Each structure stands twice: as C-alpha cells, then as structure tokens.
Amino acid sequence: MRAGAALACALAAAACGEGDDAAPVAYALDFPSTAAAVAADSVKVYVFSPAGNDCATLIQARRARSLLPAALGETRALAPCDLLASGGGEVSVGAGDAILFGVAQRQGEDFLVGCTARRLDASARDLTLWLTPVDNTVAVPPTACLALSDKCAGRCD
Numbered sequence: 381m382r383a384g385a386a387l388a389c390a391l392a393a394a395a396c397g398e399g400d401d402a403a404p405v406a407y408a409l410d411f412p413s414t415a416a417a418v419a420a421d422s423v424k425v426y427v428f429s430p431a432g433n434d435c436a437t438l439i440q441a442r443r444a445r446s447l448l449p450a451a452l453g454e455t456r457a458l459a460p461c462d463l464l465a466s467g468g469g470e471v472s473v474g475a476g477d478a479i480l481f482g483v484a485q486r487q488g489e490d491f492l493v494g495c496t497a498r499r500l501d502a503s504a505r506d507l508t509l510w511l512t513p514v515d516n517t518v519a520v521p522p523t524a525c526l527a528l529s530d531k532c533a534g535r536c537d
Contacts, residue, residue, distance in 0.1 A: 407507035408508045409484075409494070409511060410494075410508050411492065411511050412492070412511060412512055412520070414523065414527055414528060415520050415522060415523045415525075416484075416492060416520045417528040418460075418523045418528060418531045419486050420485070420492060421486050421488075422457040422459055422460075422485050423459075423482060423484045423485075423511075424456070424458075425455045425480060426448065426454045426455075426480070426481045426482075427480055427481075427500075428449060428479040429479070430477050433449055434479070435481070435495035435496070438479065438481050439493050442483060442493055442514065443490075443514060452474070457485070461531065475499075475501040476499065476500065476501075478497070478499075479497045480495065480507065480509055481494070481509075482495070482509040482511060490514045491514060491518060492511035492518075493511065494510050494512065495509065496510075524536040525537070
C-alpha cells in the first residue's frame, strides 16, 4: 500500500443459489501516488464477464472512448474521500470468474484505469485494482497533501 493512496472497498458477490444473500468481497483501489488520489474526482468500478472480454480490450475501449460491453454490475461514481470514509460502494454479482475494471475521473475525463481478472466469492483475497494513467497524456497535478485523508479533512488541496 502506498502512503494514503490505497482505498479498501467492498464488493458484494452474491452466491449462485437463488435467494442467497450477497457476501462482501473486499478489494482495494491502489492509486499510483497520493497526488493522483487527491486529484481524482470520482471512481467507478465495473464487473464484466470474462467471456469475450479481457483487461487489455476493456482498457483500450475506454481509451478510445468506445462503448464498453454490458457490465454484470457496477458501483455508482464515488469521490475518493467518500470511498475512504464509507469503506466503498457495493455491487451484487454472481460468484464466479469476473473482471473488475475501475475508472477514476478528473474534471469529467478519464484519468486513471485499473483492471484485474479474478474469481469472486466470499473467500477471494488480495483483489487489488492498480490504477494507472489512462494514457501517456495524463499529468498528475502536484499536491501539498501528504495523504488522501488530509484532503478529505480539508487540510490541503
């Protein structure tokens, strides 16, 4: 975990059986730096079926501003401070193999992306979305914040 740059969140993965309650699956968003976490306005996580999808294709589609395939589930867009304060959003999907795809936006534009293909169930561990700049034109502005929590508390910009 990078100092102040990782957020633990919860993803609810419903068991396959009818009527089963969703079991939370923990995952982390890891920003490339504290400055990147501070600069991000919102983060949204999508869950895709691995059938016909892979991380490289999803990232390329996002870079090209193409439509993404239908998601199995998605979180609402949340500010990093809201994710830090609440422990994250939830999305219900069936247990099984899935692709988690995260997009952080800044000023209405894609800023960072991250993707991992994993099995989702209650025993899943170490689900980390390593967020990286969406392309080589992204510049992370400097910050005086030492941690995202400093920004969230209004101690810096």
